[in-house]
Amino acid sequence: MTSHCMVSLSLSTGWSIPGSLSFNVGTAGAKVFSGPAVEEFGHTVQQFRNHQGKWLLVGSPWSGYNQDRKGDVYKCEIRGASSGCQRLNLQNSVSISTVSNVNVNMSLGLTLTRTATEDTFMTCGPLWAQKCGSQYYYPGICAENSLLFSPLIKTCGGPMDIAIVLDGSNSIYPWPPVVAFLKKLLENLDIGPDNTQVSIIQYAVDPAFEFHLDSHKTKDSIIAAAAKIPQKSGLETNTFRAIEFARCVSAFLPTNGARPGASKVMVVVTDGESHDKGLKDDVIGKCEQEKITRFGIAVLGYYIRNDIDTKNLIAEIKSIASTPTDRYFFNVSAEEALLEIAGTLGDRIFNIEGTGKGGDFQMEMSQVGFSAHQTKKQNMMMLGAVGAYGWSGTVVHYTPQKSDIFPKTAFENILEDRNHSSLLGYSVTTLNDGSMEYYVAGAPRSNHTGQVIVYIINSKGQPTVIDSQRGDQIGSYYGSVLCPLDVDKDGVSDILLVGAPMFMNEQKKETGKVYLLSFTKGILSDQGILKGPSPADNARFGMSISAVPDLNMDGYSDVVVGAPLEDNNRGVIYVFNGDKKKLRTQCSQKILGSQLDPALKYFGRSLDANSDLNDDTIPDVSVGAYGKVVQLWSRGLAVVTMRANFNPDKINILSKTCRVSGRLVSCFNTTVCFSSTFRPKIPVGPVALRYNLTLDADLQSSRVTSRGQFSNLERVLQRDIRVSTGEVCDTYEVFVQVKRDNMNWFDDGLLNEVPTHILQVYFNIHSYPLCIVLSKMSVVFCSSSKMLVSFKNKRLSFTVSVTNKKENAYNTRVMATYSKNLFYASITPPSDETEVKCSSTRETRSLSCQVGYPALRKNQEVTFLINFDFNLNQLQTEADVSFEALSDSTEVNPSDNQASISIPVHYDSEIALSREANLNFYVVDMDNEVKTTVNTFNDIGPELKFSLKVSTGNFPVNIAYLTVSLPSYTAGGNPLLYVTGVNTAPAGDVSCEVDSLVNPLKISEKPYTSSFSKENLMGTEELNCKTAKCQPMKCVLKDMGMMSDFFVNMTTRIWNGTFAAVSIDRQINLFLIIYIKPGMKGEIPVGVIVGSVIGGLLLLALVIGLLWKVCASLLHFMM
DSSP: OEEEEEEEEEEEEEEEOTTTTTOOBOOTTOEEEEOOGGGTTTSEEEEEEETTEEEEEEEETTTTTTTOOOBEEEEEESSSSOOOOEEOOOGGGOOOTTSOEEOTTOOBTSEEEEOSSTTOEEEEETTOEEEETTEEEOOOEEEETTEEEOTTOOOSSOOEEEEEEEEOSTTOOOSHHHHHHHHHHHHTSOBSTTSEEEEEEEESSSEEEEEOTTSOSSHHHHHHHHHTOOOOOOSOOOHHHHHHIIIIISTTSGGGTOOTTOEEEEEEEESSOOSOGGGHHHHHHHHHHTTEEEEEEEEOHHHHHTTOOOHHHHHHHHHHSOSSHHHHEEEESSGGGHHHHHHHHHHHHHHHHHHSSSSSOOSTTOOEEEEEEEOSSSOOEEEEETTHHHHTBEEEEEOSSOEEEOOTHHHHHHHTOTTOOOOBTSEEEEEEOSSOEEEEEEETTGGGTBEEEEEEEOTTSOEEEEEEEEOSSTTSOBTSEEEEEOTTOSSSOOEEEEEETTOOOTTSOOOBEEEEEEEETTEEEEEEEOOOSOTTSOOOBTSEEEEESOSSSSSSOEEEEEETTTTTTTBEEEEEOEETTEEOSSOSEEEEHHHHOTTOOSBTSEEEOOSOSSSSSSOOEEEEOSSEEEEEOBOOEEEEEEEEEEESSEEETTOOOEEETTEEEEEEEEEEEEEEEEESSSOOOOEEEEEEEEETTTOOOTTSOOSEEOTTSSSEEEEEEEEOSSOEEEEEEEEEOOOOOOOOOOOOOOOTTSOEEEEEEEEEEESOSSOEEOEEEEEEEOSOSSEEEOSSOOEEEEEEEEEEOSSOEETOEEEEEEOTTEEEEEEEOOTTOOOEEEEEETTTTEEEEEESTTEEOTTOEEEEEEEEEEOTTSOOSEEEEEEEEEOSSEESOGGGGEEEEEEEEEEEOOOEEEEEESOSEEEEOTTSOOOSEEOSGGGTOOEEEEEEEEEOOSSOEEEEEEEEEEEEEETTSOBOEEEEEEEEESTTTEEEOOTTTSSTTOTTTSOEEOOOOOEEOTTOSOBSTTTEEEEEEEEEEEEEOTTOEEEEEEEEEEOHHHHHHEEOOTTSOEEEEEEEEEOOOOSSOSEEOEEEEETTEEEEEEEEEEEEEEEEEEEOOOO
């Protein structure tokens, strides 16, 4: 009976077509149109066709720079040989006769779009302004061929009656600055019978008219009259009588020029507290009833000059001003400062004119036309108005018959704006579900993260929000670009692409991001993102997105995405192909602008790929750059298919019939065949392609050994071939390498561009339905039971023996796991040359060793060494290793195939001690007189200095103890060494107990009388702690890092008197030899015992007795 243990060997084929590389937007022959870069030529681009031909329309919104930025549109002829473009000169024709036009900076061409009529286009200048007096509104303007329209154009100002109530009392000084203030204020107002009228009333004790509301019809006339107003003068300031006079008696009466329905505004200017403040509540209350808007201006000059507290004056003028007072109250330090607030006061009055209530701007700064989109079903133009409602923004629905302008409340709740300036309308588009058209608007600053809103128009003609999606990063400008896509061309929108071009990655680069949202009945759902530029680049991927009807002729719509900052601001575009109802997130083509023209900048800032411009039935791609537009031509597509077969289709790896490098191996033949079809169907071949054959294609790493080789002894083979409509085949021989296989089948569900084919390989096992094995493993630790680890001794070896007692054991392997204080180092192979291959995975601290692959034979024993090294960065008390022997056969007794070993570990501290001394010998002169009264250290004897250095090695030490024993007295009690000083370094890490040791006799502070007794030292060879009395000094060394030095420095004196009193031969002059030597170490072992892990740090508890002895010997020398 034969059973087959199956494995797989996969063959992957990839190919490339020079100049196409499996995509079809051509770069050769690209046509580059040039225009003035300073005018932002290339900011927008649209493909356009009419009865005259096919063109590119290019927006240049700063056309006219640097005199102005009116903007314009250029047309570039596709068919002609010229690379220049013709300006359409639209800027000079953009003028609406009924208003005062300001088109200096209107930025015409900022928006450029197709319309419902094939031979027309629309462009907008969102910064087009109309002037009302000295004030400007920015409603924006759009032009569709010769038709001009501005949906939000308004009648300037509206009627407004203003009464200026002016304090002319004696305290106002000087007067000319007051007149200058009046002139400047009047210059900022739109004076005229249908707009603004002004009356001036001057008062001190009593009020009087300077002129009435209808006294002057023009601005020049009223300014001239105001310039001649003299100061009234007076000793009192009756402010509230003057306000009542202006309100009731004359200023706002029809007989003095007041107009029914006109807004009433009063400006009160005074420099002192009123003498009639009792009238305040009644007068101001009546002003409120008659809805008179009041500005109060306090001139503080008189109070400041006379050092009077201004608090009461300011409070009074605030009570006159309308609320909120921060909008309607002013104060200036002197009359001369009035001129500084005239402009601001005019703006506040203009605010009343513009909004009708002195509140926030509504549509006055709307900038309609910032974005535009032609709807399909309603034949209506969506126009973004980002400046509407104080930059919250809105969308205007425009038809030639009417313009639908939605109130602020229409989108207020969904935006949750709270003064965040959402910029709704930055982008607009529509989505279709087959029966209904949904409107979509982007608000890239909504809540700072950006937002996309989907809405419909209800039966009342107002927006009803269906759904919205928010961005996930502040400042990313999510929603600034929108692109709907009907992938399968069934009339139903499948995907909405949302650009967030300023999305910043973790490396603080503005790579940009494009989100994919699926669409179902108005509901958006996240479908991931497109894979774009490298995270190391600023790219602004998604700054432009354009849908393409079908680039690769597979029946599905595609997408082109611009990244204008990629490649050091030269720019890149990406092509993504549709697939059924989805979009492939991996690009099929990446085109660098620098490859087309090295001078290109910001290639990809704008895109259009809607039309076929060269009549080959394939849409072409138009790309805007800085000062240039590039026309790329799509090319025909050759769809190459490949098939592969194997002969034989199954092989037995134990059957070896081929010879490679002198050894027999298994082998087989593979045949790969290519054929091609063409899109469009007109053949353009043959196709020259280069293909790669890869064995074991599922093994992605280049370091993995493949199970097969071609004749070049590599797993990859590359060949060139020419393919037409007929099939072309090549045959290759493949050699099978012996390699462990985990029996994993390889899934061939790759992209259809890279086919993969699988060959089955099997082991032939005779006579038994199952592979039954009796195997046994033993492991021997090759060192002693305790391991002392040092920098020079860090190898840990195990002898592993694997024995098979029964039938062949296939795919035998030894698995090992080890503790984190070990590294796998190497193996020592078996002496019988049985192949053992090991590989380790550091992350999981595991080791896998193949033993005798493909099979361990019956009664075969394999012995080899596995070597580990200690990881000196991970100090632990034990080293743990677990072994297990496995095979693909059935094991009778698995329990004897496992072994676990735990080895205690000590680490050598590697501490070294050294010393230096300032004396090598000392001469004892018996004739010198010994001083018994000691006043200074010099009276004792010569100075002996020595330094002890403790040096650490490759391991940190938490704490160590150093004991220094000093021979201080002889056995008879005579003093030997007197310690005068001890210092340590580093001072914070080394400390010694020296209180009773250093200068215990307080010498130098008071005289000390010494005495010495006779003593016989002739039989003493050495003065040490056995022959003399020693005094210990204990030191503690803390936080001893690796490779560090620590010092204990001592200064002592040798007692002359002791050596003068000893019993020796007086006929011979003597030398006293002083030396320092290391004593015997204590009973604590050299090895450092590892302590516990505290707070994540491995602390070493070190207790070492380090005993150093200072010995003195008397050696006799003949002088």
